[in-house]
Amino acid sequence: MxxxxxxxxxxxxxxxxxxxxxxxxxxxxxxxxxxxxxxxxxxxxxxxxxxxxxxxxxxxxAPRRGTRLGDTDWQQVALGASPVALDGVDFLRFRSASPIAFQLGTGYLDPSLRADSRLAAAASRAARRPDAWGPPPPAGVPELRSWFARQIGADPEEVLITPGGQGALSAAFRALVPAGSPVLFAVPTYPGALAVARSAGLVPVPVPADGDGVRPELLARALAATSARVLCLQPTYSNPTGSLLAPARRGEVLALCERAGVFVIEDDFARWLGHGQTPPPPLWRDDDKGHVITICSLTKILAPSLRVGALTARGPVMSRLAAMRQIDDFFVPLPMQHTAVEMVTGPGWTAQLRTVSAALAARMEALTAALAAELPDCAFENPRGGINLWLRLPRGVDDRVVTTRAARLGVAVMPGRHFVIGEQDASHLRLCVAGIPERDVATAVSLLAEAVRASAGSAARVFGA
Ligand SMILES: Cc1ncc(COP(=O)(O)O)c(C=O)c1O
Incomplete structure (x- = not known):
């Protein structure tokens, strides 16, 4: 070579x-x-x-390094300091060309689990429809709205089609509160949600979660201490911990939000990523007063480039959300929506759900077994479903140092610091099984263990200060 x-x-x-x-x-x-x-x-x-x-x-x-077409230094003066914190947004850059051998970093399925050939056939039929290139109804194609509505237990009129979950999060935050407002996040949380909140000038406020989801007593405290009108959480197979919001907490969390007049953004990104079991229903079903706004997406179960998701809401907020969606990019292209309709209503959908959930269960089992054997000093809770696992590193080990060393050994992981807000008493890694075949998990973990051992003492200055 x-x-x-x-x-x-x-x-x-x-x-x-x-x-x-x-x-x-x-x-x-x-x-x-x-x-x-x-x-x-x-x-x-x-x-x-x-x-x-x-x-x-x-x-x-490629353009040769050091080749400069012109002097762009003026831009540094013009741009000044970034108006939003862009640290940790690296994860948004998809490194598809990267030769990384073991992918424990990406949250999207590897090609072996994607329905690429069925997608290609559906997309080509969708692109050849006579109405393919005209504008869709602004809220989305009716069949697709109805399908999402059935999944969530909503009325089709309560559903807006969005370009995946990320676009839905962005529209929701900006529609609900003005720049400068605090937004509560059950933490640890998905960095993409923190990034959209920050880029809208919002101020993320942490509300710690444990193995049963967000802690109601700390939510009550955060509500009392801030004027927040939005809480963002992932009740089902959260990213990064894979936890479920415990049945006993669902009512308590909703009651607190109802009393405080707060919207709950339920990021239901992993609805179809159970490990053979049916997940609890969305929080949406426990609320009839319009507090819960539920976001779903097809990108995780089908393919990252099938940019189709749904934002579900009821009450006056719906017209604000619809307006924000129009401002952002008008609508999701019709061929994309028709492709999604065919994929979720066609005969392959049930098989896709079964294949993915069996593969994720097997991968997660392999991951937890390998971690227990190779990294006994690292703690984690077994994920209840989904694709993510939150690994607590031994004291004194820095997540960024481990991530860099692991990448050199061919293993991609995500440093935990991007998933939290403010200071933490330990470093973590987010490991994800979406992109790694089961046969590679043990090797990936043994290389990761090597990176962790080689990083002992690396966080002394961060946590010892
Ligand atoms: C919790 C969570 N929400 C939303 C998204 C956005 O996904 P997409 O825009 O591909 O639907 C992701 C992607 O990783 C995620 O992990």
Missing amino acids: ERVARELRRLADARAVGARLPSTRELQQRLGVGPVTVQRALARLVTEGVLVTRPGAGTFV
């Missing part, structure tokens, strides 16, 4: 920026090696920034 990478680097150096490299087949013949070796070497050079790939078009010579 080293020789092939060297040869490819020579080929790239001899060509102009933007020139196309010979095809993989030609390279195989020219270098006398198999396709896997060529692909690995190409992936290495892509990561090193020597080459870029354009799917369907080929591999090209």
Whole structure:
């Protein structure tokens, strides 16, 4: 592989920026090696920034480092300090070209679990419909609204189609409260939700959760201490802990929010990611006064590029949410919506649910067993479903240091600091089984264990101060 990478680097150096490299087949013949070796070497050079790939078009010579088209330093002066905290938004950059061998970082299914060929067929039918390229009804295609409504237990009129969960979160935060407002988050939480809140000028306030979800006594305290009008939580298989909001707490949390006049954004992102069991119903069903706004998405169960989700709400807030959706990007493209309709109402849907839930259960079992064997000093609670596990690192180990070392060993994980608000008394990692085949889990964990051991003492300055 080293020789092939060297040869490819020579080929790239001899060509102009933007020139196309010979095809993989030609390279195989020219270098006398198999396709896997060529692909690995190409992936290495892509990561090193020597080459870029354009799917369907080929591999090209990347702009050379240090090549400057012009001096952009003026932008630093013009931009000044960022008006929003952009730390931790790195996770939003999808590193699909990365040659990482073991993916415990991504929250999206690997290709082996995705329904890509059925998606391609559905998308091509959707794109050929006579009405395909016209505008849809602003709130979404009626069949899709009805389908989401049935899943949640809502009326179709209460559903707005959104471009996935992220777009729904963004519209919801901005529709509900003005910039500068506090927003309560059950923590640890999904960094993408914190990022959209911060980018809207909102101030995230933590309300700690335990293995049974958000703690009602701390929620009561946070409500009393702030004027927050929004609470954001994931009652079902939360990201990052995989916990469920305990049945006894559901009523208590809703009663507190009702008394304080608070909206609850229920991010129901993992509704179809149980491990063979049916999850509890959405919190939506326990509320008839319009406190709960429920967000669902098809990206986790089907594919990240099927950007289709739903925002469900009742009462006057609905017209504000609908207006915000229009302001953002008008609507979700019709072909995307019709593709989603076919995927969820077609014969493959039940099989997809079964396949994914069995695979996730097996992967999670492999992960918990490997962690118990390889990292006995790390603590975690067994996730009740979903894709995520929250791993507490031994005292003195820094999550960022472990993440960097693990990446060097070929394992992607997420540092826990992005999932929390403010100071913590321990470092964590978020491990996710969506993107890793079961057969790779044990190797990934043993490499991760090596990274953790090599990072002992790395957090001394952070936590010892
Ligand atoms: C808890 C949670 N909510 C929402 C999202 C957004 O997902 P999407 O926009 O792909 O539906 C994610 C993605 O990772 C998530 O983990």
